[in-house]
Amino acid sequence: MIVLEAVVMGLVAFLGLAVVRTHDPLRQVVVLSLFGIGLAALFLFLQAPDVALSEVTVGLAYPVLVLLTLAKIRERER
Amino acid sequence: MTRRTRLIVFAVGAIGVGAALIWGTAGAPPFGHYRGPYGDVFNRRAVPERHATNVINAITFDYRGIDTVGEEFILFAAVMGVTVLLRRQRDEATPRRGDGDRPPWRPSDAVRIAALTLLAPAVLLGLYIVAHGTLTPGGGFQGGMILGAAPLLVFLAGRTLLHPRRDPMGPLEFGEGLGAGGFVAIGMVGLIATGAFLENVWPLGRIGSIFSGGMLPFINVAVGLEVGAGLVIALYEFREQTLLRGRG
Numbered sequence: 001m002i003v004l005e006a007v008v009m010g011l012v013a014f015l016g017l018a019v020v021r022t023h024d025p026l027r028q029v030v031v032l033s034l035f036g037i038g039l040a041a042l043f044l045f046l047q048a049p050d051v052a053l054s055e056v057t058v059g060l061a062y063p064v065l066v067l068l069t070l071a072k073i074r075e076r077e078r
Numbered sequence: 079m080t081r082r083t084r085l086i087v088f089a090v091g092a093i094g095v096g097a098a099l100i101w102g103t104a105g106a107p108p109f110g111h112y113r114g115p116y117g118d119v120f121n122r123r124a125v126p127e128r129h130a131t132n133v134i135n136a137i138t139f140d141y142r143g144i145d146t147v148g149e150e151f152i153l154f155a156a157v158m159g160v161t162v163l164l165r166r167q168r169d170e171a172t173p174r175r176g177d178g179d180r181p182p183w184r185p186s187d188a189v190r191i192a193a194l195t196l197l198a199p200a201v202l203l204g205l206y207i208v209a210h211g212t213l214t215p216g217g218g219f220q221g222g223m224i225l226g227a228a229p230l231l232v233f234l235a236g237r238t239l240l241h242p243r244r245d246p247m248g249p250l251e252f253g254e255g256l257g258a259g260g261f262v263a264i265g266m267v268g269l270i271a272t273g274a275f276l277e278n279v280w281p282l283g284r285i286g287s288i289f290s291g292g293m294l295p296f297i298n299v300a301v302g303l304e305v306g307a308g309l310v311i312a313l314y315e316f317r318e319q320t321l322l323r324g325r326g
């Protein structure tokens with residue numbers, strides 16, 4: 001179990017870095033969603049299913065708000 | 079600022095933060111070794127005292143319930159802020175209704191089938207998580223988020239987010255207000271009956287049954303309503319912004 005925790009922790013660190021290093025907001029939303037799933041998995045392995053569920057549900061709605069904002073901005077730029 | 083000065087400032091800051099981090103984590107208990115007394119106390123006492131097998135739910139909505147009331151109103155204020163910020167400005171044309179309310183893309187059959195197939199299970203899962211908040215992981219917040227996200231699936235399937243001709247904001251705002259006010263009202267019942275806010279006055283029920291936990295199931299429903307309606311309001315406001323056309 002400790003190996004699994006270490007692997008997921010490494011994955012979260014990697015994905016967190018990837019979110020910061022992605023500059024295009026559209027791609028960043030996708031990477032951010034992956035980061036959210038990784039974080040939820042980490043919470044689950046650390047025996048915090050309640051927090052994992054919160055993370056998943058927040059990660060569900062948040063990217064859509066960003067996508068809708070991007071749609072508005074790009075339409076204005078056109 | 080030149081590149082050199084920036085590097086020096088960064089180095090000083092990085093060394094400072096790094097030292098503070100090392101100092102801070104050196105005194106932390108080893109990984110997986112919980113020291114604090116509170117978690118153990120709650121684990122021992124929550125089930126006999128509150129008949130709630132989901133101890134976290136008993137903590138958030140009961141033991142530190144007044145804190146959660148504050149959190150709920152943070153969300154309430156945030157949704158209100160979104161509504162006020164994204165109101166229609168004087169120089170913005172009215173959104174096109176009907177076809178214009180649909181997403182600007184044509185979803186593929188695969189996306190439509192996946193979204194519409196997931197819709198009913200998502201609603202059921204949301205209701206289940208709200209209803210079983212006191213028993214299993216989850217509760218009003220998580221279930222409400224899932225319920226609020228269900229209209230998104232309809233939107234993804236290429237349909238309108240909400241009914242195009244009827245104004246959905248009335249019932250949604252009523253639901254959000256009812257949920258937020260309901261939590262406070264439940265707390266007030268305890269205040270009036272026993273002299274302490276959120277003090278339980280409802281029968282605790284049999285441990286493990288869906289109506290156990292005293293007032294906790296009612297609070298879960300109130301929070302679920304508030305969170306779900308609030309999320310849909312926010313999504314709707316964002317969606318409507320993409321439909322507004324500037325006149326100038």
